[in-house]
Amino acid sequence: MRFSIRAFIISLAVTFSSLSMADWSLQQPSSIHFLTSKNTHTTEIHHFKKFNASVNASGIAKLTIDLASVDTRIGIRDERMQEHLFETSRFSQASFEAEIPADVFAKVNAGQQTQFELKGKISLHGEQAQAGCQVIISPNKDKTITVTSITPMLIAAEDFKLVAGINKLKEIAGLKSITYTVPLNFSLSFKAD
Template sequence: MIKRTLLALTACIAALPAAADWSIDSEHSSLNFLTTKNAQVTEVHSFDALSGVLSNDGELTVKVPLSSVNTNIDIRNTRMQEMLFETTTYPDATFTASIPDDLLTMSAGDSKTASVSGEISLHGVTAPATFNVVVNQLSDHTITVATTAPTVINAATFNLDGGVKALQTVAKLSSITLAVPVSFSISLVN
């Protein structure tokens, strides 16, 4: 009788949703940014790696290894790592935010649009940033979050303007804009 009761209790506990933190599923997530050179040539770039955790109390931390920058040109990747991001000194960018309660209590099938404000830490500087997103609770164990419009990040805010100038010089370009539109689509699982 005790054994059956313990088995039934174990089955009930296993059926409850896990109270675990949410983690970014890097295989189903992307982070992109645009650059414009010579005043009219715009290119899409990405980062091949990102990780992060959303705790059950709404604290979000996203980490982007800057050495994972992908511009589809190897020499440009290397130049951005060394001359722009200075990855040996500043290996990662992070975004931290407190997520509103109404986004944490969604049910499977729910979708909401929201503005998420937090802080980006990049190249030794921390500055505020806001992303307009759509959040979809696909199931009890999967959430997707995607930007509804790019957020423009200014390289000068993070003391990257010197690196941009160095890239411009080495590539013999007439200009590279400092305003960089950023967008993402991430999947969170628990």
């Protein structure tokens, strides 16, 4: 009996170790949405269609967004954002890099839903800035995990030299105002490789 219990504990430890040291790759469904507000009272929801993310065995999470895949549901607006705001001919991608603490993965591997503050570095439009938000990591029955923002990540145009681009969009569209801070939300699913 002792041998059986000991063997069971060892097999659990090996399984836990392999899970916590795995690389995780992005799965669908996953989504990234952001909000823009114009003329004081009009807020719209947009998203990116193409992005990739991964978490390596050391807990380093990386997200890369194809800025040309911005989707506002209005084709001409997408083109204007690509040209005048993101300048995708020069800056085709945005990225975010952060570290997920080992104790968070330990809880997730034990089947616990875990909340923590995700902090990292955004690279956008040739600039870098720190950003963060509260997220929850949920283990799923299909052996995937889902990382979901529960507070928005706030992206300030001033941090990435995007103010001139926003002003250009405002001028082209004949708007009174467009806000300079954008809240971004995401839900990303991962599976161990």
